[in-house]
Amino acid sequence: MLNLSYEFKLKPTPAQAVVFEDWLEQCRRVYNYGLAERKHWFQSRSCQVNACSIRSEFIISAEAKRPTYASQCKSLTAARASIPALGEVQVHVLQQTLRRLEKAFVSMWEQKHGFPRFKKAGAMRSFVFPQLGVNPVKNGTLKLPKIGLVRFRQSRPIPDGATIKQARIVNRASGWYVMLTLQWDVPVPSVMPHSEALGVDVGLTNFIATSNGLLVKRQKFFLDAERKLKLLQQGVSRKKLGSNNWKKAQKKVAKLHEYIANCRKDWHWKLSHQLCKDAGMIFVEDLNLVGLSRAMLGKHCLDASWGQFFTILEQACFKNGVYFQKVSAHKTSQICPSCGVETGKKGLSERTHSCSNCGYTTDRDVAAAQVVLIRGLAAVGHTVKMLSEGKLVGVPVKKECSHL
The missing domain is CATH 3.30.420 (Nucleotidyltransferase; domain 5)
Structure with a gap:
């Protein structure tokens, strides 16, 4: 099994570019809200039991469990029903944003990275579609959920037999790009030491x-x-x-x-x-x-x-x-x-x-x-x-x- 990543330049219409920018902003808000929820929980337990600092700490019930990816996904479902802007974004895209936040905390615990930071306006540069339909790439277009067909410059063909597992939309200074993750069921040979x-x-x-x-x-x-x-x-x-x-x-x-x-x-x-x-x-x-x-x-x-x-x-x-x-x-x-x-x-x-x-x-x-x-x-x-x-x-x- 071989995993590949192909990058192509997107050519969205002005209306599609506006949708991309709005989705990035909604992903940023979900990320910041999830981070604030986790940060408040940690701060409420960073002081001594008999000397809680009301000035600098948050008081959260002792029975409250640590926010996790699963619990925040449940809260996201309730928020999408009450906030129309969140309901317009594909649900899996927002869930991948919460998973990204979870990975940031795992990196902090296991790889000694710093505490995750809030993202200011414009700092969120990408969002992910973890699932795509059957044959999403046809004739130089990519079919994205809730957005439709988006034209892109296909600089190289997709290998025969490769399955497109996910798509990451990236915003750069030179325009919009898509990074397709492919899964190709072919044997991967291991290179042995040889020659000079x-x-x-x-x-x-x-x-x-x-x-x-x-x-x-x-x-x-x-x-x-x-x-x-x-x-x-x-x-x-x-x-x-x-x-x-x-x-x-x-x-x-x-x-x-x-x-x-x-x-x-x-x-x-x-x-x-x-x-x-x-x-x-x-x-x-x-x-x-x-x-x-x-x-x-x-x-x-x-x-x-x-x-x-x-x-x-x-x-x-x-x-x-x-x-x-x-x-x-x-x-x-x-x-x-x-x-x-x-x-x-x-x-x-x-x-x-x-x-x-x-x-x-x-x-x-x-x-x-x-x-x-x-x-x-x-x-x-x-x-x-x-x-x-x-x-x-x-x-x-x-x-x-x-x-x-």
């Missing part, structure tokens, strides 16, 4: 350095557009808050941000496919991306977007039949790939690796990529062979077979 291996090290001076000596400079997408972004944001600050000119200026800022993200994503895809051309195995570092984004160079790390690159590289490897695996990033820049001796920390200005034990000298990032390659080959059961030109090659370990 490649270790990849990421950085800020060089975006990537590979174990065979390839160095790719980092593209500064956000920093290059920062001056223009500053001027556009100044234009927003000079407009009257909430006016039509203020909204137009905000849209220009949003379009620039979307352009920067699209350029970065396109470059990541092209680089990923280039790496997959001549490799059968690719190994990368398992970095603490959250910690790096909060460090002194966090702005540059976020501009490089290593997490997105690793995700795209993994997808490109799957498409091209290349084995992909992450390995430990511990001290990759402090170990000599030739002899394995720890050489100590290097300053940021020190760009050359020179081992005092064996005399092996190469670029600092290339040496780190070679260490990543060695760890990756060891993880898949290969030995490492160093050639005369300094190239590392993985040799499979021959296992003895015992005959009964």
Whole structure:
């Protein structure tokens, strides 16, 4: 069973665009009301039993149970009967909004995320149709419940035999988009380690350095557009808050941000496919991306977007039949790939690796990529062979077979 996500550009009529915007607003209100209900319940139980703070806490009956997805769905049914605006929205769309709120609390408990926040006007960007009818896509149109046929630009065909499970309508600065989730009942082959291996090290001076000596400079997408972004944001600050000119200026800022993200994503895809051309195995570092984004160079790390690159590289490897695996990033820049001796920390200005034990000298990032390659080959059961030109090659370990 294979799950796919296809994204298409919607071309709704002006009346349909108004309906989309109204549904987003109703979803935002349902989300905020459900969050307020849960927050009040938590606040009523955040103080001592014998010292309740009337000034800062809410008093809720001790018998009241914690609001859950099921209980809030029951309250939603009653609210739809009394509030006409909610009744116009498809019920499953509103239920998915409550499920989204439930996932936010689960992430807070299990993944240590922060407490969910209220969404201001315009902050809700998408809503989901969890169920669609039979064959909802026909002749470049998508049939949505309670909305009808919506035209879209079908840039690629839907695979034969794939079932459309749900549709997410997304509002962006460049227009409306739909993300179709497909379920395709085909066997998914698992890629096995084979052919030539490649270790990849990421950085800020060089975006990537590979174990065979390839160095790719980092593209500064956000920093290059920062001056223009500053001027556009100044234009927003000079407009009257909430006016039509203020909204137009905000849209220009949003379009620039979307352009920067699209350029970065396109470059990541092209680089990923280039790496997959001549490799059968690719190994990368398992970095603490959250910690790096909060460090002194966090702005540059976020501009490089290593997490997105690793995700795209993994997808490109799957498409091209290349084995992909992450390995430990511990001290990759402090170990000599030739002899394995720890050489100590290097300053940021020190760009050359020179081992005092064996005399092996190469670029600092290339040496780190070679260490990543060695760890990756060891993880898949290969030995490492160093050639005369300094190239590392993985040799499979021959296992003895015992005959009964």
